[in-house]
Amino acid sequence: MYLAQAKWDTPRVVKGVRFSLRLTSGKGTDARLVTTAITADTEHRFSGLPLGEYTLTVRAINSYGQQGEPATTTFRIAAPAAPSRIELTPGYFQITATPHLAVYDPTVQFEFWFSEKRIADIRQVETAARYLGSALYWIAASINIKPGHDYYFYIRSVNTVGKSAFAS
Template identity: 75%
Template sequence: SFSLRLNVAAEDGSDRLVSSAGTPDTQYRFRGLTPGRYTLTVRAVNSQGQQGDPASTQFSIAAPAAPSFIELTPGYFQITATPRQAVYDPTVQYEFWFSDARITDIHQVENAARYLGTALYWIAASVNIRPGRDYYFYIRAVNQVGKSAFVEATGQASNDAAGYLDFFKGQITESHLGKELLEKVDLTEDNASKLQQFSKEWQDANNKWNAMWGVKIEQTKDGKY
């Protein structure tokens, strides 16, 4: 069996006993713990009640630290935000907020920015995310205890003109030229019908892009995405 003692660090630097217990199992659950820094000491106990040498470990129950680094990866009409912690913590995820304009008062993020979701990283995707201008992510770490402060990150979509042409390859239709052509070309009934169909297809595609404000990507239990 095992003898367990759980101490928490007090404000004066001393340790205060929170709980002590004995168990024949290799697992034990402490309940009702409040935020703080804890030290768990375990001793093996034989059938005569003799105890072995103690083994100790420390752990904290606290809201996570703010992300130490945020990587922004540009794409075509999209930006991928990937936060990092200074020390890896598997219990941490991130809240993602997005804004077209910089928010000077970090305390106003929840009022002024758009909430995207909670995940390990996020792809903000929309035809409204265009090259040549700044967009702002506000990201904070979260766990079951609480949330960190927000961290700001500024990024832009890709400015690769050739890449955008490849991206739209096959999607540029007569509808893009319709207004100019109507001034110069006397359309037959058949051509006018085709132009209307092209215009409808492009509008449908554009609406789908506008609906793709965010793509949530979470980590599965086996560590894959």
């Protein structure tokens, strides 16, 4: 189970305003109500959320009970997508690997694995390749990096929920 924290702002300060929150899971006709809340704060924590796609709707309610226009956002609790492409930049006895996601996600880092041989079965990466570390990009530099040789990076996306499949 996971925790999601929502924060929002108002264009002006209004005394006595409260906010109505409605959290649903799923999309379209399959959407199901997860919870509702009323708060005077401009943030709220939702706990005990399973993996899934969510829609949060926030509406201001004044002291007369009149409701403002809803503000809606969607979010996912899931392992990240695998890198959509990997940019390789050669250097002087070094190689820089920079993975990219199809859609930017600031919560994602990448795990870097390295091998001098191609690994045919991607499920064997963790046992056959060398783990380099986690970062947004990786520079493999060594006297062992030689011109005219092939080297292989295996990279996967990582967030607090899980890990993607490897990309190479």
